[in-house]
Amino acid sequence: MRNDWRARSHAGWWAFLVHRVSGILLTLFLPLHFLALGLALEGEAALDAALRWTEQPLVKAAEVVLVVLLAAHAAGGIRLLMLEFLPWREWHKTLLAVAGGVTLAVGVGFLLNLV
Amino acid sequence: MSVLQVDVWRGGESGSFQRFEVPRLESQTVLDVVTHIQRVLDPTLSYRFACRVGMCGSCAMTVNGRARWTCRTHVAEVVAGGALEIAPLRNLPVIKDLVTDMREFFDKWAAARGQFRPSASRKDDFARVEPDSPRRQLVDAGIECIGCGVCYAACDVVSWNPEYLGPAALNRAWTLVNDVRDGARDERLAAVAGDAGCHACHTHMSCTERCPKKISPTAAIAGLKRATLGAALKGKA
């Protein structure tokens, strides 16, 4: 028999979930990113058209989500490296809070820059 | 006198919960509840315990969804709306009712090279280990494990990869890696470095969250990750 959500509802497990989900979503985005960059090879017009497409509000909103995902994944990764590769201490919840704070700050900063 | 509504797992891998009504008493533990059911309500209920004081590690069960030692868990800490749900530990084959087969759990201790191998003989003098030396301190952090299986039941990596050695065996290996008297360090690091070893751990920290002895197997596993990496860089593992 397996565990259910009652066993998993604690900070460390949520951090794992955020890291995993952001990782998967970023991986899915990566091909699109390369596709857009690849357009530069086909000349200015194609890239410009693609960049103009990204000016749409909905795409802009998706960009914010993307930046937050990236920040969460990077901050979470640094958190893990610090936790596992520095001498062990009782700071995993502090690290988590800092990673969460950094993610939030990056997201809000990006949003403010946009408008 | 108030009454507890207690759902207890009956059967083996497949089975169902059976409802019992148990009188609520002062300072009652979850093990007291199970014992009341078996002695008064249904003598066919199977469960395990021995010491009743948190030393033997035999009484662990899943209580309201979380793995716990039942002899030292007060009903007051876990009861939700006058109800308890008591099931066998997760990640282990169920033999009957609340009794699991702990064989794989302990076989993995052996697979992680959980045995001490002396590096000196009886002709040598006693080893002197300073209590506050850094390595002895690392041993102290993990040595009080009672082998209850709570961490193993809480670990999702064990569910996802049945070969995974699991938090308790790796914690045991880490205490021996730090034992200055032990002579099997390289073999032990090799034993825990594989696909089913320390690098499979995702640092969920469920084990650390649930260990009743407040041990952090995650800390031990992080130590093993660093030590096996060091050994690999030196070309040993």
Ligand code: SF4
């Ligand atoms: S920290 Fe590692 S061993 Fe502990 S529960 Fe998580 S995955 Fe399992």
Ligand code: SF4
């Ligand atoms: S590490 Fe803790 S939870 Fe795991 S078997 Fe030992 S005492 Fe039990």
Ligand code: FES
């Ligand atoms: S009965 Fe021994 S630890 Fe609970």
